[in-house]
Amino acid sequence: MREIFDAELRQLGQDLVAMSARVEQAITNAGIALGTGDLALAESVIAHDLAIDAVERELDERCVLLLAQQQPVATDLRVVVSALRMSASLERMGDLARHIAQVARRTYPRKAVPQPLSGTFSEMHDAAVRVARRTTTLLGSRDLALAESIEADDDLLDELHEDTFTALLGGSWKGTPQETVDVTLLGRYYERFGDHAVSVARRVVFLVTGDFAEQVDAPTA
């Protein structure tokens, strides 16, 4: 029984890594679609999100089955419940990547991000891709140094988010209402993406150390 359970737990871990890899793909392609005005790529991200949602439901069901059949206690229980939480965060990260792609699709052939902010969003894209890649590696390696760097990436995403507001509200903004709306939404999607990655990272740290850092939601509304 113990061997079966250990195998199931290892499978859970591998599935979370695979799910995170899909999210990495989604956020990478969403940002490229946004920056280059690539409609086909945007459509592909939107379509692939259904697969991420399906993986979450399936992982959920397997967690519940594990709880029912193996009735784990202590550390094992913590692992299974953490897997439930992390798959929910990863599914939400996939949704945010889809939302970014939906903006790119909606404004096509116009690029959603006006020229003055293309540098800021390029940096946001890089930080988000990095945070997703680190999340995937962290889920596989449990290397807590990665958890720290994910927190740093999230701080950077928060700063870049603030930069977009500074641009929008500084007084020299010349964008249309549509551009203002889209930049507001996109900035928020990237900022929330970082927040969810931090959720996953803190959950991994909790599994390894037993300590859970208090979730402090981004103060900007």
Add this chain to the structure above:
Amino acid sequence: MREIFDAELRQLGQDLVAMSARVEQAITNAGIALGTGDLALAESVIAHDLAIDAVERELDERCVLLLAQQQPVATDLRVVVSALRMSASLERMGDLARHIAQVARRTYPRKAVPQPLSGTFSEMHDAAVRVARRTTTLLGSRDLALAESIEADDDLLDELHEDTFTALLGGSWKGTPQETVDVTLLGRYYERFGDHAVSVARRVVFLVTGDFAEQVDAPTA
């Protein structure tokens, strides 16, 4: 043992009702603070969100303890796992109410919502308060007719959200970039509030009937 477990499950249910009641209070006060420019009320909503977060953490821990000590199977297991999911949705709804209050605080003494949209946001407030109240009642009563009306409220919130975009992007919008940003954010907070209420409602329907409606995320990005 069975009696203890039944008592624990009943307590879980009561705690979810209490948590939802707090969320109802939060969204009600947030909307009033927004509409009337009430700084003290906004501050109160922001402060009280910490209590909602604390309730979620405590409820989570109790669910994990229940899983560890009672090792429930079948329906009981489904109830405990559902409680985990629902408390996460309710916590997020509390955060969204806090975000609404933070916008009201940030723009004080100016009202965040410009006059042309005050009617739309007044309707959004009413729908969100209604959806929160129905969620509280549904959690206590398991009356599935309420689940249907929550879906209807969410549809209304989606429509009102669309109305804000029509106003912003229709060509006759005269708001400042700040007002455009704030209306965009506020509309999204209300729309996501409805989405999470639907998550809770569908989870209750699942517990009662065994059927789970596919979560379709709002298509607007």
